Amino acid sequence: xxxxxxxxxxxxxxxxxxxxxxxxxxxxxxxxxxxxxxxxxxxxxxxxxxxxxxxxxxxxxxxxxxxxxxxxxxxxxxxxxxxxxxxxxxxxxxxxxxxxxxxxxxxxxxxxxxxxxxxxxxxxxxxxxxxxxxxxxxxxxxxxxxxxxxxxxxxxxxxxxxxxxxxxx
Amino acid sequence: xxxxxxxxxxxxxxxxxxxxxxxxxxxxxxxxxxxxxxxxxxxxxxxxxxxxxxxxxxxxxxxxxxxxxxxxxxxxxxxxxxxxxxxxxxxxxxxxxxxxxxxxxxxxxxxxxxxxxxxxxxxxxxxxxxxxxxxxxxxxxxxxxxxxxxxxxxxxxxxxxxxxxxxxxxxxxxxxxxxxxxxxxxxxxxxxxxxxx
Numbered sequence: 001x002x003x004x005x006x007x008x009x010x011x012x013x014x015x016x017x018x019x020x021x022x023x024x025x026x027x028x029x030x031x032x033x034x035x036x037x038x039x040x041x042x043x044x045x046x047x048x049x050x051x052x053x054x055x056x057x058x059x060x061x062x063x064x065x066x067x068x069x070x071x072x073x074x075x076x077x078x079x080x081x082x083x084x085x086x087x088x089x090x091x092x093x094x095x096x097x098x099x100x101x102x103x104x105x106x107x108x109x110x111x112x113x114x115x116x117x118x119x120x121x122x123x124x125x126x127x128x129x130x131x132x133x134x135x136x137x138x139x140x141x142x143x144x145x146x147x148x149x150x151x152x153x154x155x156x157x158x159x160x161x162x163x164x165x166x167x168x169x
Numbered sequence: 170x171x172x173x174x175x176x177x178x179x180x181x182x183x184x185x186x187x188x189x190x191x192x193x194x195x196x197x198x199x200x201x202x203x204x205x206x207x208x209x210x211x212x213x214x215x216x217x218x219x220x221x222x223x224x225x226x227x228x229x230x231x232x233x234x235x236x237x238x239x240x241x242x243x244x245x246x247x248x249x250x251x252x253x254x255x256x257x258x259x260x261x262x263x264x265x266x267x268x269x270x271x272x273x274x275x276x277x278x279x280x281x282x283x284x285x286x287x288x289x290x291x292x293x294x295x296x297x298x299x300x301x302x303x304x305x306x307x308x309x310x311x312x313x314x315x316x317x318x319x320x321x322x323x324x325x326x327x328x329x330x331x332x333x334x335x336x337x338x339x340x341x342x343x344x345x346x347x348x349x350x351x352x353x354x355x356x357x358x359x360x361x362x363x364x365x366x
Contacts (some may be wrong), residue, residue, distance in 0.1 A: 084314040084349070091310045095267075098299070098307065103264055121302045128295040133259065136288040140255045144202045145248060146209035155245045164252070 024051050025086055032093045041100045041108075044119040052090055059083045096124065105129040171208075173244040175201045181258050188268075193282040198251065199261055205247050212240040226344035262289050266296060267308065270357060309353050320344055320364040321352050352365050 063083060066076050070107050101122060107150060108114050109130040115123060118163045134152055148157040153164050178197050185191045215237040219226055226234075265277065271293040278286065286293060300306055327339035337345065339355075344364070355361040 005202070041254045081314070081316075086308050088314055091305070091307050094303075094305075095307050098296070099267075103260075122297055124302070125295060125299040128298070132288060132295060133256075133293045135291075136259060136284060137252060137255060139285045139287075140282070141248070145205055146244070149205070149209075149248055150243060155240070155248065164249070 015058070021070075022062065022139075024048065024055060028052055028089050028093065032096075034091050035093055035096045041097055041104070041114065041117055043117045045118060049090075049119075052086070056083065056087060058089065061126070098125065101126045102129055105133060121164070170206070171239075172246050172250075174204060175247045178254045179250050182254060188261060188264060189278065190258060190280045192280040193258070193285065195232050195282060198254070201247050201251055205244050206242040208240040208247075212237050212244070215240070227301065243363075257287060258285065263292055265289070267311075270308070270354070270356070271297070311353065311357075314349060316349065318346055319349050319352060321347055321356070321361045322364055323355075323361050325360045 027045075027048050031042075031048065037040055042071055059079070060083065063076060063079050066079065097118075101118070104114075105126060108118075108126050115126070118126060138150075142152065149155075150153075151157070153163070156163050174197060178194060178201060181191055181197075203313070212220060215233045219231065219233050219237075224231065239331060262281070265273065267287070269277070271282075273289065281289065296308075307363075309355055322344050323339045323341055326341045329336055329338050339361075345352075352361060352363070356363060
């Protein structure tokens with residue numbers, strides 16, 4: 001992570017140094033790595049994400065200021081690259097989680113423990129995913145089948161449990 | 170033999186390249202549905218026959234019972250194959266939103282059934298709603314950044330585009346030095362290419 005102050009450090013720059021050498025980005029990197037490697041969705045890092053969002057915004061504003069105030073453009077672009085890397089991690093973390101939700105939507109909707117690991121917005125996303133998919137299956141397949149065979153989770157009305165298996169994992 | 174057509178449908182799924190869609194096989198699909206209705210009729214007539222003969226449907230193990238059972242199991246197998254076909258295509262459709270964006274090019278749209286097109290739009294809407302609740306676009310910035318700015322060449326005429334603080338004319342074959350996040354949406358749609366080296 002860029003921590004070079006360069007010549008002409010001002011008090012503003014020192015605060016900025018403290019800002020970017022905080023360990024939150026390291027925590028984000030760790031959370032991102034964990035999420036990437038884990039096959040199931042992990043607990044949402046609510047406070048970390050909130051802090052990172054604030055810091056990203058602050059960094060963006062600072063960089064704009066620096067760009068206008070005649071600080072060495074190389075320094076500015078270094079800060080910019082650092083910001084880009086953090087933003088990539090942030091977006092990728094959210095993306096990986098969304099893709100896991102898409103993949104396991106029915107499992108999540110039936111499993112309150114897993115649901116408790118999602119953020120509020122992710123819960124809404126998961127709900128809509130499962131609803132969309134159920135509608136889609138009903139329209140494409142189930143409505144055309146004979147009565148007694150139209151359930152999504154049971155193979156037919158005489159099944160005792162939810163024994164419908166139609167996905168490839 | 171029962172279940173052969175359904176098996177063919179599933180094989181179509183397996184034989185295609187991963188992530189690529191084959192055109193929606195509505196002919197074969199409808200044939201399997203018709204087979205299911207047929208099974209159901211046979212099943213019902215066998216059950217009725219057993220009831221007319223005064224046999225207990227739940228416990229009797231006659232030839233008719235086994236006939237009905239075969240029809241039931243074939244129906245259920247067909248249902249599984251159909252569900253797998255639709256579900257797995259839907260998985261590929263969702264991945265398209267990440268790869269190509271919320272608007273599908275013509276060649277891909279032709280391969281979808283109407284229900285699938287609706288599903289695509291609904292899912293794109295679901296994703297959009299999540300992003301607007303967060304006030305953040307998660308579909309940009311898909312690869313780790315190497316440089317904040319990249320050089321691009323415009324492949325198709327995009328015309329004048331308003332970005333942040335300036336307007337630029339993206340005429341065909343012109344080269345520009347853009348912020349990576351701005352250029353990404355054009356690159357993913359094939360309208361620009363990145364110049365490396």
